[in-house]
Amino acid sequence: MLSTMQDAPLSIAQLLRHGASVHGASEVVTWTESGPRRVSYADVGKRCAQLAHALRGLGVEGDERVATFMWNNSEHLEAYLAIPSMGAVLHTLNIRLFPEQLIHVANHAEDRVIIVDPSLIPLLSPQLPSLTTVKHIIVTGSSTAGLEAPEGVQVHTYEGLIADQPTEFDWPEVDELSAAAMCYTSGTTGDPKGVVYSHRSIYLHSMQVCMSDGPNLAQGDRALAVVPQFHAMSWGLPYAAFMIGASLIMPDRFLQPAPLAAIIASEKPTFAAAVPTIWQGLHLYLEQNPQDISSMREVLIGGSAVPPALMHAFEADHNVSVLHAWGMTETSPLGSVARPPAGVTGDAMWKYRYSQGRFPASVQARLIDDDGKVVAHDGVSVGELEVRGPWITGSYYGVDAEDKFNDGWLKTGDVGSITADGFLSLSDRSKDIIKSGGEWISSVDLENAVMGHPDVTEAAVIGVPDEKWDERPLVAVVLRAGSETTMSELQQYLSDKVAKWQLPENWAVVQEVPKTSVGKFDKKRLRADYHEGGLEVTRL
Ligand code: ADP
DSSP: OOOOOOOOOOOHHHHHHHHHHHTTTOEEEEEETTEEEEEEHHHHHHHHHHHHHHHHHTTOOTTOEEEEEOOBSHHHHHHHHHHHHTTOEEEEOOTTSOHHHHHHHHHHHTEEEEEEOGGGHHHHGGGGGGOSSOOEEEESSSOOTTOOOOTTOEEEEHHHHHTTSOSOOOOOOOOTTSEEEEEEOOOSSSSOOEEEEEHHHHHHHHHHHTSTTTTOOOTTOEEEEOSOTTSGGGGGHHHHHHHHTOEEEEOBTOOSHHHHHHHHHHHOOSEEEEOHHHHHHHHHHHHHSOOOOTTOSEEEEOSSOOOHHHHHHHHHHHOOEEEEEEEOGGGSSEEEEOOOOTTOOHHHHHHHHHSOEEOOTTOEEEEEOTTSOBOOOSSSOOEEEEEESTTSOSSOTTSOOGGGEETTEEEEEEEEEEOTTOEEEEEEETTTOEEETTEEEOHHHHHHHHTTSTTEEEEEEEEEEETTTEEEEEEEEEEOTTOOOOHHHHHHHHTTTSOGGGOOOEEEEOSSOOBOTTSSBOHHHHHHHHHTTOSOEEEO
16 A cells, blocks of 8 residues: 655755745855855855856756865855756865876766866866866856866856856756765775765755754754865755754865864854864864863764764863764765763763764664674674665765675675664774784774873874784874873883783874875875885884
8 A cells, every 4th residue: 555645855955945945044154264254044045046047057957967176165055055956966076185086086977067166276277187078167256267277168257157147946856866966985995986865865864964863953053064065965964954944154274273263263153073183183272272162062073983082171171072973975974873872871971972873763784794694783793884774875876886785785894893772883994903813903992092191192003014913003193292201101001901912012103194085094094104114113
């Protein structure tokens, strides 16, 4: 028997119409050299219509790809909403990809138009002659200075293009399963692969961003989206904000600790999201430049494991609660969120909060051991995490990647355990786990333990070859300026925190841990540095 319910497709246009009318007074704030620039959601709605008309005028039809090469700002929000709403496909290009990766990704997606911020022209320009499908470049603002287009490519200014367009658009009704946006993985452990989100997946994911067992974004929130719009769709914040009427604060290119602190002082966000390295940097900066940041009731941190020391520091020093979450580009990206069960307090509560968290009803999770068997959710048994659900990708765009899927489940490459009440604790990415004499050492556990030392600001652990044990951990540490802590003192510090056989004997002090294009510890590069003799290793 079929239901009697109406078949009303879920769509980005619906989010756009709703946000621009019901929440028309909410605003998107873009940080600039001279402070905040504000646009109301009502005006965003009008500008979206103008952008859609302009893109049609350039010949964008059907599911053609319109790419962005942009910071987080109000024009990028307009692109997020207008492009899928007109039936085209938004492709967020990662501005920090290596040139050859950028060329590969733009050609592979067959981008027809690229919208670029003026400050990013120098990064994009040299690659333009290699982009085979691009016909139009739109530069945000009112000048195209510095952009030299190859033959056959037309250049426009964003403001010039939309200026005289109508402020309403007859948004087409699209199949909710059709493509709305695409994002390539950042390639931390391999080549970038394309994930294509549907109208339906984005809509449902946005609802999860607003759920109380999720990030709990609410009307009245002011969400500081530090996580780039090219990194897994800014973790879904732009769409969710438009759905629920939360205002958005966009830092544009001002991502260093000092301007972030200035943005927080000026705009009083109640919520924020970014990878751990951003918050480590801000916390260090605030030690030297004290400031009240307690307008933020909660900061969402994910992308890599959050060191418990960082959670405690934010809570103790700033009265800001850290919410730990796990996800991937492939999972839209919200997977699990670490909200402890109601009523749990003290150490038990912290244990829940350190974990990667619990999956929502819409996302199923299971762990698979080396023999391909499903392991128990008992908090002890370990396996590779596999997930499935309406906003989890079931394939990659235009490539055969059957090895990434298991009977309809996405293989995440992450290894960990799940408790009976559903909390995931990741020990590592399978590629980063250290195999020492037949036993596994979690690089993440070691990093968290070392980063608990007050003189350590960053620590990344990799496995290095060892004659006797096959592999042993090497810790690359960044020490606080002026610190005289020795490596044997750090090793001693760990002695009551990890098992004796896990104690690392290889240490290297570095100026900075190399970072990936989305700000995570770049262990691939660290390993290469080690093998090329670029690390000065102390062996204890
Ligand atoms: P990339 O795979 O290129 O790094 P993603 O941002 O999609 O780009 O990365 C997803 C991966 O990031 C996950 O598979 C996992 O290894 C890691 N990750 C994300 N969140 C967490 C977390 N809270 N704790 C540990 N690892 C995490």
